[in-house]
Amino acid sequence: MHRYLTILAILTIASCGQRVKKSSDMSIMPFELILYDAHYSLGYAHKFVVTNRDLTIIFKGELEGEKDTTLFETDLQPNEALKNLSNISIDDLLENYSNPYIEDGSQITVVLKKNNKTKTIHLSNYYQPDIGFAIEFINGIIPTKYKINYNKERLLKNQEKNK
Numbered sequence: 001m002h003r004y005l006t007i008l009a010i011l012t013i014a015s016c017g018q019r020v021k022k023s024s025d026m027s028i029m030p031f032e033l034i035l036y037d038a039h040y041s042l043g044y045a046h047k048f049v050v051t052n053r054d055l056t057i058i059f060k061g062e063l064e065g066e067k068d069t070t071l072f073e074t075d076l077q078p079n080e081a082l083k084n085l086s087n088i089s090i091d092d093l094l095e096n097y098s099n100p101y102i103e104d105g106s107q108i109t110v111v112l113k114k115n116n117k118t119k120t121i122h123l124s125n126y127y128q129p130d131i132g133f134a135i136e137f138i139n140g141i142i143p144t145k146y147k148i149n150y151n152k153e154r155l156l157k158n159q160e161k162n163k
Contacts, residue, residue, distance in 0.1 A: 028052040028078050029086045031114035033134055036060075037148050038107050046146060048138050052076070052086055055138065057146050072142055081137055088112065088130045090119045097126040099159055106150060110134070127155035 035048040044066075047058040057072040076082055090112055102125040110121045110131055123131060127150075135150045 028082055029114065031086045031112070033085070033088075033113075034111040035131075035134065035138065035148070036109040038109070040107070046071070046148075048142075048148070050076075050085070050134070050138060052078075052082065055141055057142060072146060074141065076141075081140075085134055085137055086114070088134070090114060090117050093119055093121050093128075093130060095119065095121060097121070097123045097128045099125040099155075102158060106155065108135075108148070108150065125155060125158060127152050127159065 030052050033048075033050045035050075036045050037048070038045040043062045045060040045062065047060050047068075049056045049058070054073060054075050056070060059069040059071050061067065061069075093112070105125045106123065107125075108123045108131070110123070112119050112121065121128075121131065132150060132152055135148050139147050
């Protein structure tokens, strides 16, 4: 019986050590990603705020007298996707990605803050992989009615067609 308890104690300590190791491996660098999905013709935008801890969606009314309203919020647990999102390199992103052959359509602005740096990125009918990953991450968490329309295949097809 004593040997059984000793083995059980060793297994418990080992498994606790593994849990600690996993959570230290999942340390997420602090960041803030703000994404504006504008609906100009309807006079509003959705503001998506993602940090290493939570995600919030805010309705931004563009008409006089409209107030910002929080539509959705949730806490985020450390995971590989959130870690990858926190590792997006600000320095590698351009300020503007645009398909000049399409005047209307997808208009997305992203503000990325991390390591005491801030960069604003505007995408006009253009697929950019890092921002695409961020949008997929957000869309994977939020309710369907707030999903960001960022169709990778259509955007890439239009980019290729107009080169």
